Amino acid sequence: MLPKSHHSATENLHVSAFETVITPRQLKDAYPLTATAEQTVSKARRAVRSILHGEDDRLLVIAGPCSIHDFDQALTYARKLAALREDVGDQLELVMRVYVDKPRTTVGWRGYLTDPHLNGAYDFSGGLRRTRELMLAINDLGLPVATELLDPFVPQYLFDLLSWVCIGARTAESQTHRVMASAVSAPVGFKNGTSGSLKVAVDAAVAAKGAHAFFTITDDAHACIVHTRGNPDGHVVLRGGQDGPNYSAPNVAEAARLMTQAHLTPAVVVDCSHANSGSDHTRQHLVWDDVLSQRRVGSRVLRGAMIESHLNPGKQSIPADLTDLQYGVSVTDACIGWDETEQLLRAAAEQR
Numbered sequence: 001m002l003p004k005s006h007h008s009a010t011e012n013l014h015v016s017a018f019e020t021v022i023t024p025r026q027l028k029d030a031y032p033l034t035a036t037a038e039q040t041v042s043k044a045r046r047a048v049r050s051i052l053h054g055e056d057d058r059l060l061v062i063a064g065p066c067s068i069h070d071f072d073q074a075l076t077y078a079r080k081l082a083a084l085r086e087d088v089g090d091q092l093e094l095v096m097r098v099y100v101d102k103p104r105t106t107v108g109w110r111g112y113l114t115d116p117h118l119n120g121a122y123d124f125s126g127g128l129r130r131t132r133e134l135m136l137a138i139n140d141l142g143l144p145v146a147t148e149l150l151d152p153f154v155p156q157y158l159f160d161l162l163s164w165v166c167i168g169a170r171t172a173e174s175q176t177h178r179v180m181a182s183a184v185s186a187p188v189g190f191k192n193g194t195s196g197s198l199k200v201a202v203d204a205a206v207a208a209k210g211a212h213a214f215f216t217i218t219d220d221a222h223a224c225i226v227h228t229r230g231n232p233d234g235h236v237v238l239r240g241g242q243d244g245p246n247y248s249a250p251n252v253a254e255a256a257r258l259m260t261q262a263h264l265t266p267a268v269v270v271d272c273s274h275a276n277s278g279s280d281h282t283r284q285h286l287v288w289d290d291v292l293s294q295r296r297v298g299s300r301v302l303r304g305a306m307i308e309s310h311l312n313p314g315k316q317s318i319p320a321d322l323t324d325l326q327y328g329v330s331v332t333d334a335c336i337g338w339d340e341t342e343q344l345l346r347a348a349a350e351q352r
């Protein structure tokens with residue numbers, strides 16, 4: 001821990017400590033991008049872009065746990081998804097949700113990256129190490145990685161490993177996140193707001209398409225300003241809102257209309273979870289089925305779907321004694337289990 005500055009009576013009044021953390025360069029030196037991972041990322045980004053711009057008719061599918069909380073369980077899930085990706089690749093571009101930095105409505109466990117031991121110790125360096133190691137291992141399986149970018153400094157540590165990025169419902173309206181998205185090398189999906197506002201997501205994609213300058217850190221953790229060229233692959237993710245779901249054909253058409261009006265390529269991803277399922281994992285398949293039927297009748301703008309899925313269905317609270325954790329069950333939002341995931345994905349690939 002670094003000592004708190006005592007030079008002034010007007011700062012750090014609510015700060016208990018400062019702590020140094022691993023730099024992006026130290027982390028990348030410890031876990032360098034492998035040739036296989038680089039190929040996985042480059043190929044997947046190209047595929048996702050082609051899908052979003054209508055040059056590839058396959059469905060983009062982002063599937064995986066609401067949050068990662070255990071390295072080995074995440075890798076077990078990844079191995080299953082990687083094998084399935086091989087089988088369904090002609091029809092589906094499968095990317096794994098590797099969500100490690102969780103936005104909370106108020107308070108709660110904030111994810112594997114900031115609190116990898118699930119005990120409030122906030123071992124950020126440990127979380128960054130384990131996260132990079134995990135994302136590398138998943139990419140080395142040939143399975144691309146998707147994540148939500150929440151903390152504006154984290155991307156410096158992980159940018160090179162990501163094939164699809166999300167800016168969540170709680171941050172899509174934030175300028176900090178929009179300008180950060182303008183620098184991301186992967187396609188970025190913007191969720192509609194928790195209120196259900198589509199405009200928030202469309203405005204975010206417009207903002208991120210522009211060139212910006214913002215504060216960040218270099219690989220050696222020096223303060224710097226980064227100048228961006230803008231992200232041309234921003235799109236909308238429909239996740240439902242306070243008034244209920246927004247995955248139906250008229251909702252998708254309205255999102256496409258707003259995107260076209262804003263001079264964006266109309267491309268929509270439907271999130272089968274969150275407010276579209278009423279946070280009830282047993283309803284995710286209803287949304288999934290609707291996505292498939294919209295595509296069957298010819299929707300050209302509905303290009304992707306997201307599923308929250310873990311090894312086992314449901315969710316659990318984090319117990320005081322971590323040995324009481326149930327294997328492969330989400331510790332944040334409820335997920336469908338692997339068996340249902342495989343069934344949904346195989347059926348989708350077969351019927352196309």
Ligand SMILES: O=C[C@H](O)[C@H](O)COP(=O)(O)O
Nearest residue numbers: 102103104105106108332333
């Ligand atoms: O995806 C996960 C949650 O919906 C999101 O992080 C908010 O969670 P909370 O409302 O339980 O805090």
Ligand SMILES: C=C(OP(=O)(O)O)C(=O)O
Nearest residue numbers: 066168169170191239274
């Ligand atoms: C937090 C998430 O979603 P949303 O931003 O839609 O609540 C998520 O996908 O994990």
